[in-house]
Amino acid sequence: MTAFDTAERRRATDARPVITELIDEATIQSIAEQAWISLVGEEEVLVPLPAELPADVLSSWVDVVGPWTGSVVLTTGRRTAEELSRALLRDSAPPVLDEEDVVDAFGEIANVVGGSIKATLPGHSALSLPSVGASPEVRNASDVCRIDLLWRGEPVAISVQGALPALPSSPDPHHPADPDRSTYENEVPL
Amino acid sequence: MRALVIDDSRAMRRIVSSILTGFGYEVRDAGHGGEALEVLNEGWVPDLATIDWNMPVMDGLQFVSAVRANPAWRSMTMMMVTSESEHTQIVRALAAGAHEYVIKPFTADAIRDKLALLGLLPQEVVL
Amino acid sequence: MTLTATSFDWVRQVVHRESAIVLAPGKEYLVEARLLPIARQMGLADVGQLVDNVRTRPSPENTRRIVEALTTNETSWFRDGDPFTALTTTVLPALLAARGAGERLQIWSAACSSGQEAYTIAMLLEDAMPNAAGRVSITATDLSREMVERTRAGRFSQLEVNRGLPASMLVRHFTRAGSEWEVNASLRRMVTATECNLAAPLPRMGPFDVVYLRNVLIYFDLPTKQAILRRVRSLMRPDGWLFLGAAETTLGVDDSWERVVLGRSSAYRPLKGA
Incomplete structure (x- = not known):
């Protein structure tokens, strides 16, 4: 079954929107650029080029609950997450960043990007406080809008992904819903 | 001039604090609305409070309402600084008593411009 | 990278003369990122061509656009109220x-x-x-x-x-x-x-x-x-x-x-x- 078939069938059976009907890559890119200018530095540039993420990655995300429910997830190499946190803290960065500094600063970037993305969605939605850890799983491959960027030469991925599995009428063979692994069990304790 | 920076993110508190310090403010900070009320109850009532919306324990909107309920704190200007950026949310915050609203992401220039509008830029900052 | 050292120096001098803002060495990427849209809009391939174009045919309008692109991110609403x-x-x-x-x-x-x-x-x-x-x-x-x-x-x-x-x-x-x-x-x-x-x-x-x-x-x-x-x-x-x-x-x-x-x-x- 192709993704196209899945989307068609879903639309026929359910009014629940998927994210690709609500936002496009260009909008996420412009939201990310503005967040970077504001938080990371006024001269920071994000280049829209895909690149392989390193093995040791860290994610930060916020959940959006409303007419569309899901997460806005930033994923990058652990060292890049630290570099981002250092850039955020600027002069007030301690010589050695502890885990809490990274969780806090990297989480705040997800909060700002997520807030802007939430505002583009129809109706009213609520935003969770940010989480940092291993990325929540993609539950429904057709309910994802993802961009890949380079910041200072390092890959950063931003994924806006639905929290709900595909409906039974349109199972997604690549990402079966796994009831034993909820989003929050992946979270690293703060 | 004094400012109280209220945000659950330490990084964001540092960013906002350093901007305000640059304009000559004496700054204290708080991690949520409840902590901020403790500072006010100590008698340290600032000219300006910058207020995040989504925070644990007591959120920004609850804090604004609590401040509005106490006439002794009327002189304090309340500026939301938050990633909540929907039209209806801004209206809600203004209706609850916030004086200004800065949407994250913002630049230092945005804070300066808002303070200028509010007459709260203590130093003459040259563009 | 299309920006030569000579082109970058020219941009630095222009920005300094017009705005008194100093572009530090190493800001080539910033010049590239901010000026590329202007170059594209003028039908030029890259920033190097834009600089050559403005150097050989001086134009205050284009100079202004270059300086503004590098010195202001956004215009204020009640600028100087x-x-x-x-x-x-x-x-x-x-x-x-x-x-x-x-x-x-x-x-x-x-x-x-x-x-x-x-x-x-x-x-x-x-x-x-x-x-x-x-x-x-x-x-x-x-x-x-x-x-x-x-x-x-x-x-x-x-x-x-x-x-x-x-x-x-x-x-x-x-x-x-x-x-x-x-x-x-x-x-x-x-x-x-x-x-x-x-x-x-x-x-x-x-x-x-x-x-x-x-x-x-x-x-x-x-x-x-x-x-x-x-x-x-x-x-x-x-x-x-x-x-x-x-x-x-x-x-x-x-x-x-x-x-x-x-x-x-x-x-x-x-x-x-x-």
């Missing part, structure tokens, strides 16, 4: 009193960039003088077609609406449009945007009662400043008002203007018989 305060407290009441009841007033926002100045004026009119707003039309002009189109669209990014626009005005005059904010239709109807090169003979416009020509003259040499002021005056009503940028003046440039102090700002009016 006083010239706007003066509009509703002094200038428009005087003009409305002097004109007949059915007569329209015309305001010109010259070098309007993406339209913040024109819409600031429109918002002030709707808020402070709702009865007069229907009698006023605002013409916004810019050299750049892209800027004219942006002004027409009336759409602004989150960062742009954060710059000096009171939150109460944001919620009153804008609605969200995706990740951007869009000026309400009533304001867009007041503003007509069109291309115009101030350094060349001007199209038929006006006559204008009020002209905002701010932070433009500083980019031109003395003879061009004089020519621009002369052309602008020819499109103004004899009792019109001209607002310049805080660091600009007609004094020593063109003596056919009278400077009038308005609160903390000042305006210029055509001298009778000059």
